[in-house]
Amino acid sequence: MGDPANEEDPMADDGAPTFLADFATLSGFGATERGGVHREAASEADDRQWAWFGRWLADRGFTVVHDRIGNQFGLLERTPGAPYVLVGSHLDSQPFGGRWDGAYGVLAAAHAAHRLAGTTHALNLAVVNWFNEEGSRFTPSMFGSAVFTGALDPGAALDTRDPAGIRVGDLLAASGRTGTGAPTLADIACYAEIHVEQGRVLEDTGTTIGLVEATWAARKYALRVLGEQSHTGSTVMADRRDALLGAARLVVLARELSDELSGTGAPLHTSVSRMTVEPNSPVTVAREVTLNLDLRSPDEQLLARADELLHSRIAGIERSARVAVEIAGSHGWGVQPFPAAGIDLAREVADGLGLGHRRMPTVAGHDSVNLNGHVPTVMLFVPSVDGISHNEGEHTTDADALAGLDLLTGVLRRLAAGEITAG
Template identity: 55%
Template sequence: MSEFLADFDTMSGFGATANGGVERQAGSEADGLTRDWFRMWLTKNGFRCRVDAVGNLFGSLEWIEGAPHVLVGSHLDSQPKAGRFDGAYGVLAGAHAATTVAERVAAGKIRPAFNLTVVDWFNEEGCRFSPSLMGSGVFTGKFTAEKILDVVDADGCTVRTALRNIGYLGADEPPMCKAYVEIHIEQGRVLEDEEISIGVVTANWAVRKYRVRIRGEQAHTGATLIEDRRDALLGAAQMIVATREVASAFPPGVVLTSIGKLTVEPNSPVVVASDVVMAVDIRSSDETTLAKAHELFLQARTDIEARGEVSVDVESGSLRPSTPYHRAGIELSESIADGLGLSARRMLTRAGHDSINLKDLMPTVMLFVPSVGGVSHSEIEYTEPEDLLAGLNVLTGVLERLVVEGLSSEQEQS
């Protein structure tokens, strides 16, 4: 166990920030260095490494030729000035759990029926390149590799170029997989507040995402009268307030709304903004409630435009529905935690994870460990070492059972 914590500290040095976090956005130099270290770790520990067309990195342990694989992992990329646990914990924990399973196979203590692969999904975060969940989206057939490789960042760099620059523009075929497991920090404070060791995820919150453009008219800030202005940034401010008010129209915690990114043109201190593009996010555990929030949001857009100063266009929108995780995986995880003397509770995930894509394709398990204060996407994000190790123990137990017995693919859900 001390080896895991030491490896995690080493890995956290790549892209480290002055305030204890990391910054390794997808396809960046820091992302590449982290992946290089992890790939060397995998190779040293007997994994066969391969990289697919969109940079997903797979490390496989193969005992039975032609048998499908149990897949475990998460992502190494981060948000800007982010925490070191989000995603990265799940990748390294998956690798360490896999080596423990391999040791038990080598010692003759278990007989595998399936092979085992660890994965680092490319661009889960979606901050440099959009959309998020990119690598797992291609793996599950939700996006094509060619479409993703042509996506550009704010500086005009394509995913293809970024992957080539860091040495992860691959051409390998991914392994054939039968089940997927992911462990992650909670990114909330339910487990901490209730003093629970392990969260067993039963479903994801539904989410709507929008790209909204507010158009005004460029003018001189020092010479143009207020009544003559068509200020796109004012319209954006009104949309920001209105979007928060959508959440306030429901009981606390039922709907979450945010606007996390603005692009302002021409973005000069002495020019009235002519154009603002914003990313809007609305979430709820209940899809009927989310539909009501969606209608309130669209009405707010209409009301702001009716004031006559700006136009407000919803240029694109997407819906990620709430869908359940497989019951057999939920019950297995609870059984493993109980056998280790660890408390566990069923819960939803408000945040998006690669497992949300995978569970549409195969039986999937999602586990949480506590986050101190519920803080995430921040340099002060933290999870106690004992919680990291408790999660690693549960993950190891789940993987061992899956490698030996598999997981029912029947769609009986919780």
């Protein structure tokens, strides 16, 4: 005879083969030859997975709605008028990125909510697929959740254009990805998100679950280096104002700041990405280069020092390369703790499931960063093999993925019972 407790437990029928099959289907949208996905926001592949996920939700009794910026919601209302526990992540990817980043969290959220669909709780459930979290096509990153929480003006977001000049609002309208009836921030009691770690702390320590306790602080800049277009052969070296030379020195500066300051205590991660060179001709000295530069650290004082040194040393680059450097845009966030009550709740669920866990920060930004501070937010990690992320080789084992699904289901059940709310 079976255990009566298990017979009443929605997780007793764990649906593991179904989850893995669904994840394999999801991974087929935008699949690449090397095992990753190429599914940037509002691309053809993203549109196809969005439509598939909407059908998946509707077929299981969710009410599917969208908001004005293309965030996709599946609603399970069992207690009319009650607020929602929101749970999810994002389905868009980096160019030639990994299958797991974001997509795992959305599908785990949907399966966890579906496991609880037959029960009534104090709070309702809502699954979300955030639009353009990656920020690879439209900047900034964490785009849809930024609009949802008021950090990004919706009009400015709809007017944002990709490098080809295509406007967000036009793409969303053409694909039918906007609508009405979606929940707003005022309708949300709390938020939960599970994600692959994108690092190797969990793997290195033999731990299954990361209980995210805080974000690293970050400062991100869009920089424009202005020089003067000229001939690569005939222009005298002393007369050149090479924007690419100035940009190259910014790349080196970013790495030098990390090497110089990381030895003082806390780590400092720096990078330069998404460089565009104009006119990008083989016989022309560049007149303009745009690039993204970001600084990240768990120590806000260290980050402030790095930021100060960055700005002071830019002046030297301008003089030596005979260019001008302009800040075309910037955004960032500070170290932000996640609520202790959520960490404790997730720890208790992990203990009940016999899952090893550890408290840890998140270095990467996630949609939970935008939600945290507005509503009680729980952020969870499962291991990434070799710490590989934003790469076609990104992988999480089936065992770890299913353990995370069980954990999220347990966390979601207790959140839906109203154990943690903004009040």
